[in-house]
Amino acid sequence: MSPIGGSRAAPEPARPSRQRGATAMEFALIFPLLFALLYGVVVYSYVFVLQESITYAAQQAAANAISVDPAVAGDAYVDTVRTRVRAGARAALDWLPEAQQERVLGSGGESVQVDLVSDPAGSLVEVRLLFGLAGMFPAVSLPYVGEIPPLPEALTATATVLVGESGS
Numbered sequence: 001m002s003p004i005g006g007s008r009a010a011p012e013p014a015r016p017s018r019q020r021g022a023t024a025m026e027f028a029l030i031f032p033l034l035f036a037l038l039y040g041v042v043v044y045s046y047v048f049v050l051q052e053s054i055t056y057a058a059q060q061a062a063a064n065a066i067s068v069d070p071a072v073a074g075d076a077y078v079d080t081v082r083t084r085v086r087a088g089a090r091a092a093l094d095w096l097p098e099a100q101q102e103r104v105l106g107s108g109g110e111s112v113q114v115d116l117v118s119d120p121a122g123s124l125v126e127v128r129l130l131f132g133l134a135g136m137f138p139a140v141s142l143p144y145v146g147e148i149p150p151l152p153e154a155l156t157a158t159a160t161v162l163v164g165e166s167g168s
Contacts, residue, residue: 036142040149043137051155054104054129057092058159061112064088065125065163081163082114085127104131116163123164131155 064084070077086109093101105111113128132154139147 032142036140036145036148039140043149043151046137047133047151047155050100050131051157053093053096054131054155055157055159057089057104058127058129058157060092061085061088061114061129062125062127062159062161065114065127065161068163070164078116081116081125085114085125086112089127089129100131100136103136104129119162122162124160125163126158126160129157 062085064087065081068077068080068084086105089112090101090105090109093104096104111130113126113130115126115128117124117126133151134153137149137151139149141147
């Protein structure tokens with residue numbers, strides 16, 4: 001029995017010759033977006049790990065300053081603190097490849113900024129680490145989107161520790 005209003009013919013299946021290349025065209029349109037998404041996930045994941053690592057390294061380096069006794073170190077107190085802080089930062093970032101360690105620490109740890117600050121509560125040691133990202137990841141340029149992934153120029157981490165209380 002035919003439906004109301006007459007009979008309808010079933011639509012003809014698409015001929016393979018009309019579909020030739022459609023899958024390749026769809027792939028060509030979707031692949032750049034999927035690649036950009038995957039590349040962004042990988043790069044941002046690594047940047048996140050780097051940020052957490054240098055923050056941890058700054059905390060560990062600042063904690064190493066506590067182990068220096070001002071009474072024992074005497075006049076060499078500041079130099080001893082800087083040496084221990086830089087050694088702590090290097091140990092915390094030991095898992096990084098050598099080239100990336102040098103981006104943060106310098107060749108001999110000279111890039112680790114260590115400041116001793118007098119405060120009403122006592123003496124503070126402030127540790128700052130800077131990780132330059134310039135040129136570390138290749139940027140991919142997509143039409144209508146621009147360069148991906150957009151990254152900061154550098155990652156920074158700061159940690160402060162109280163090493164001596166005020167005598168008041």
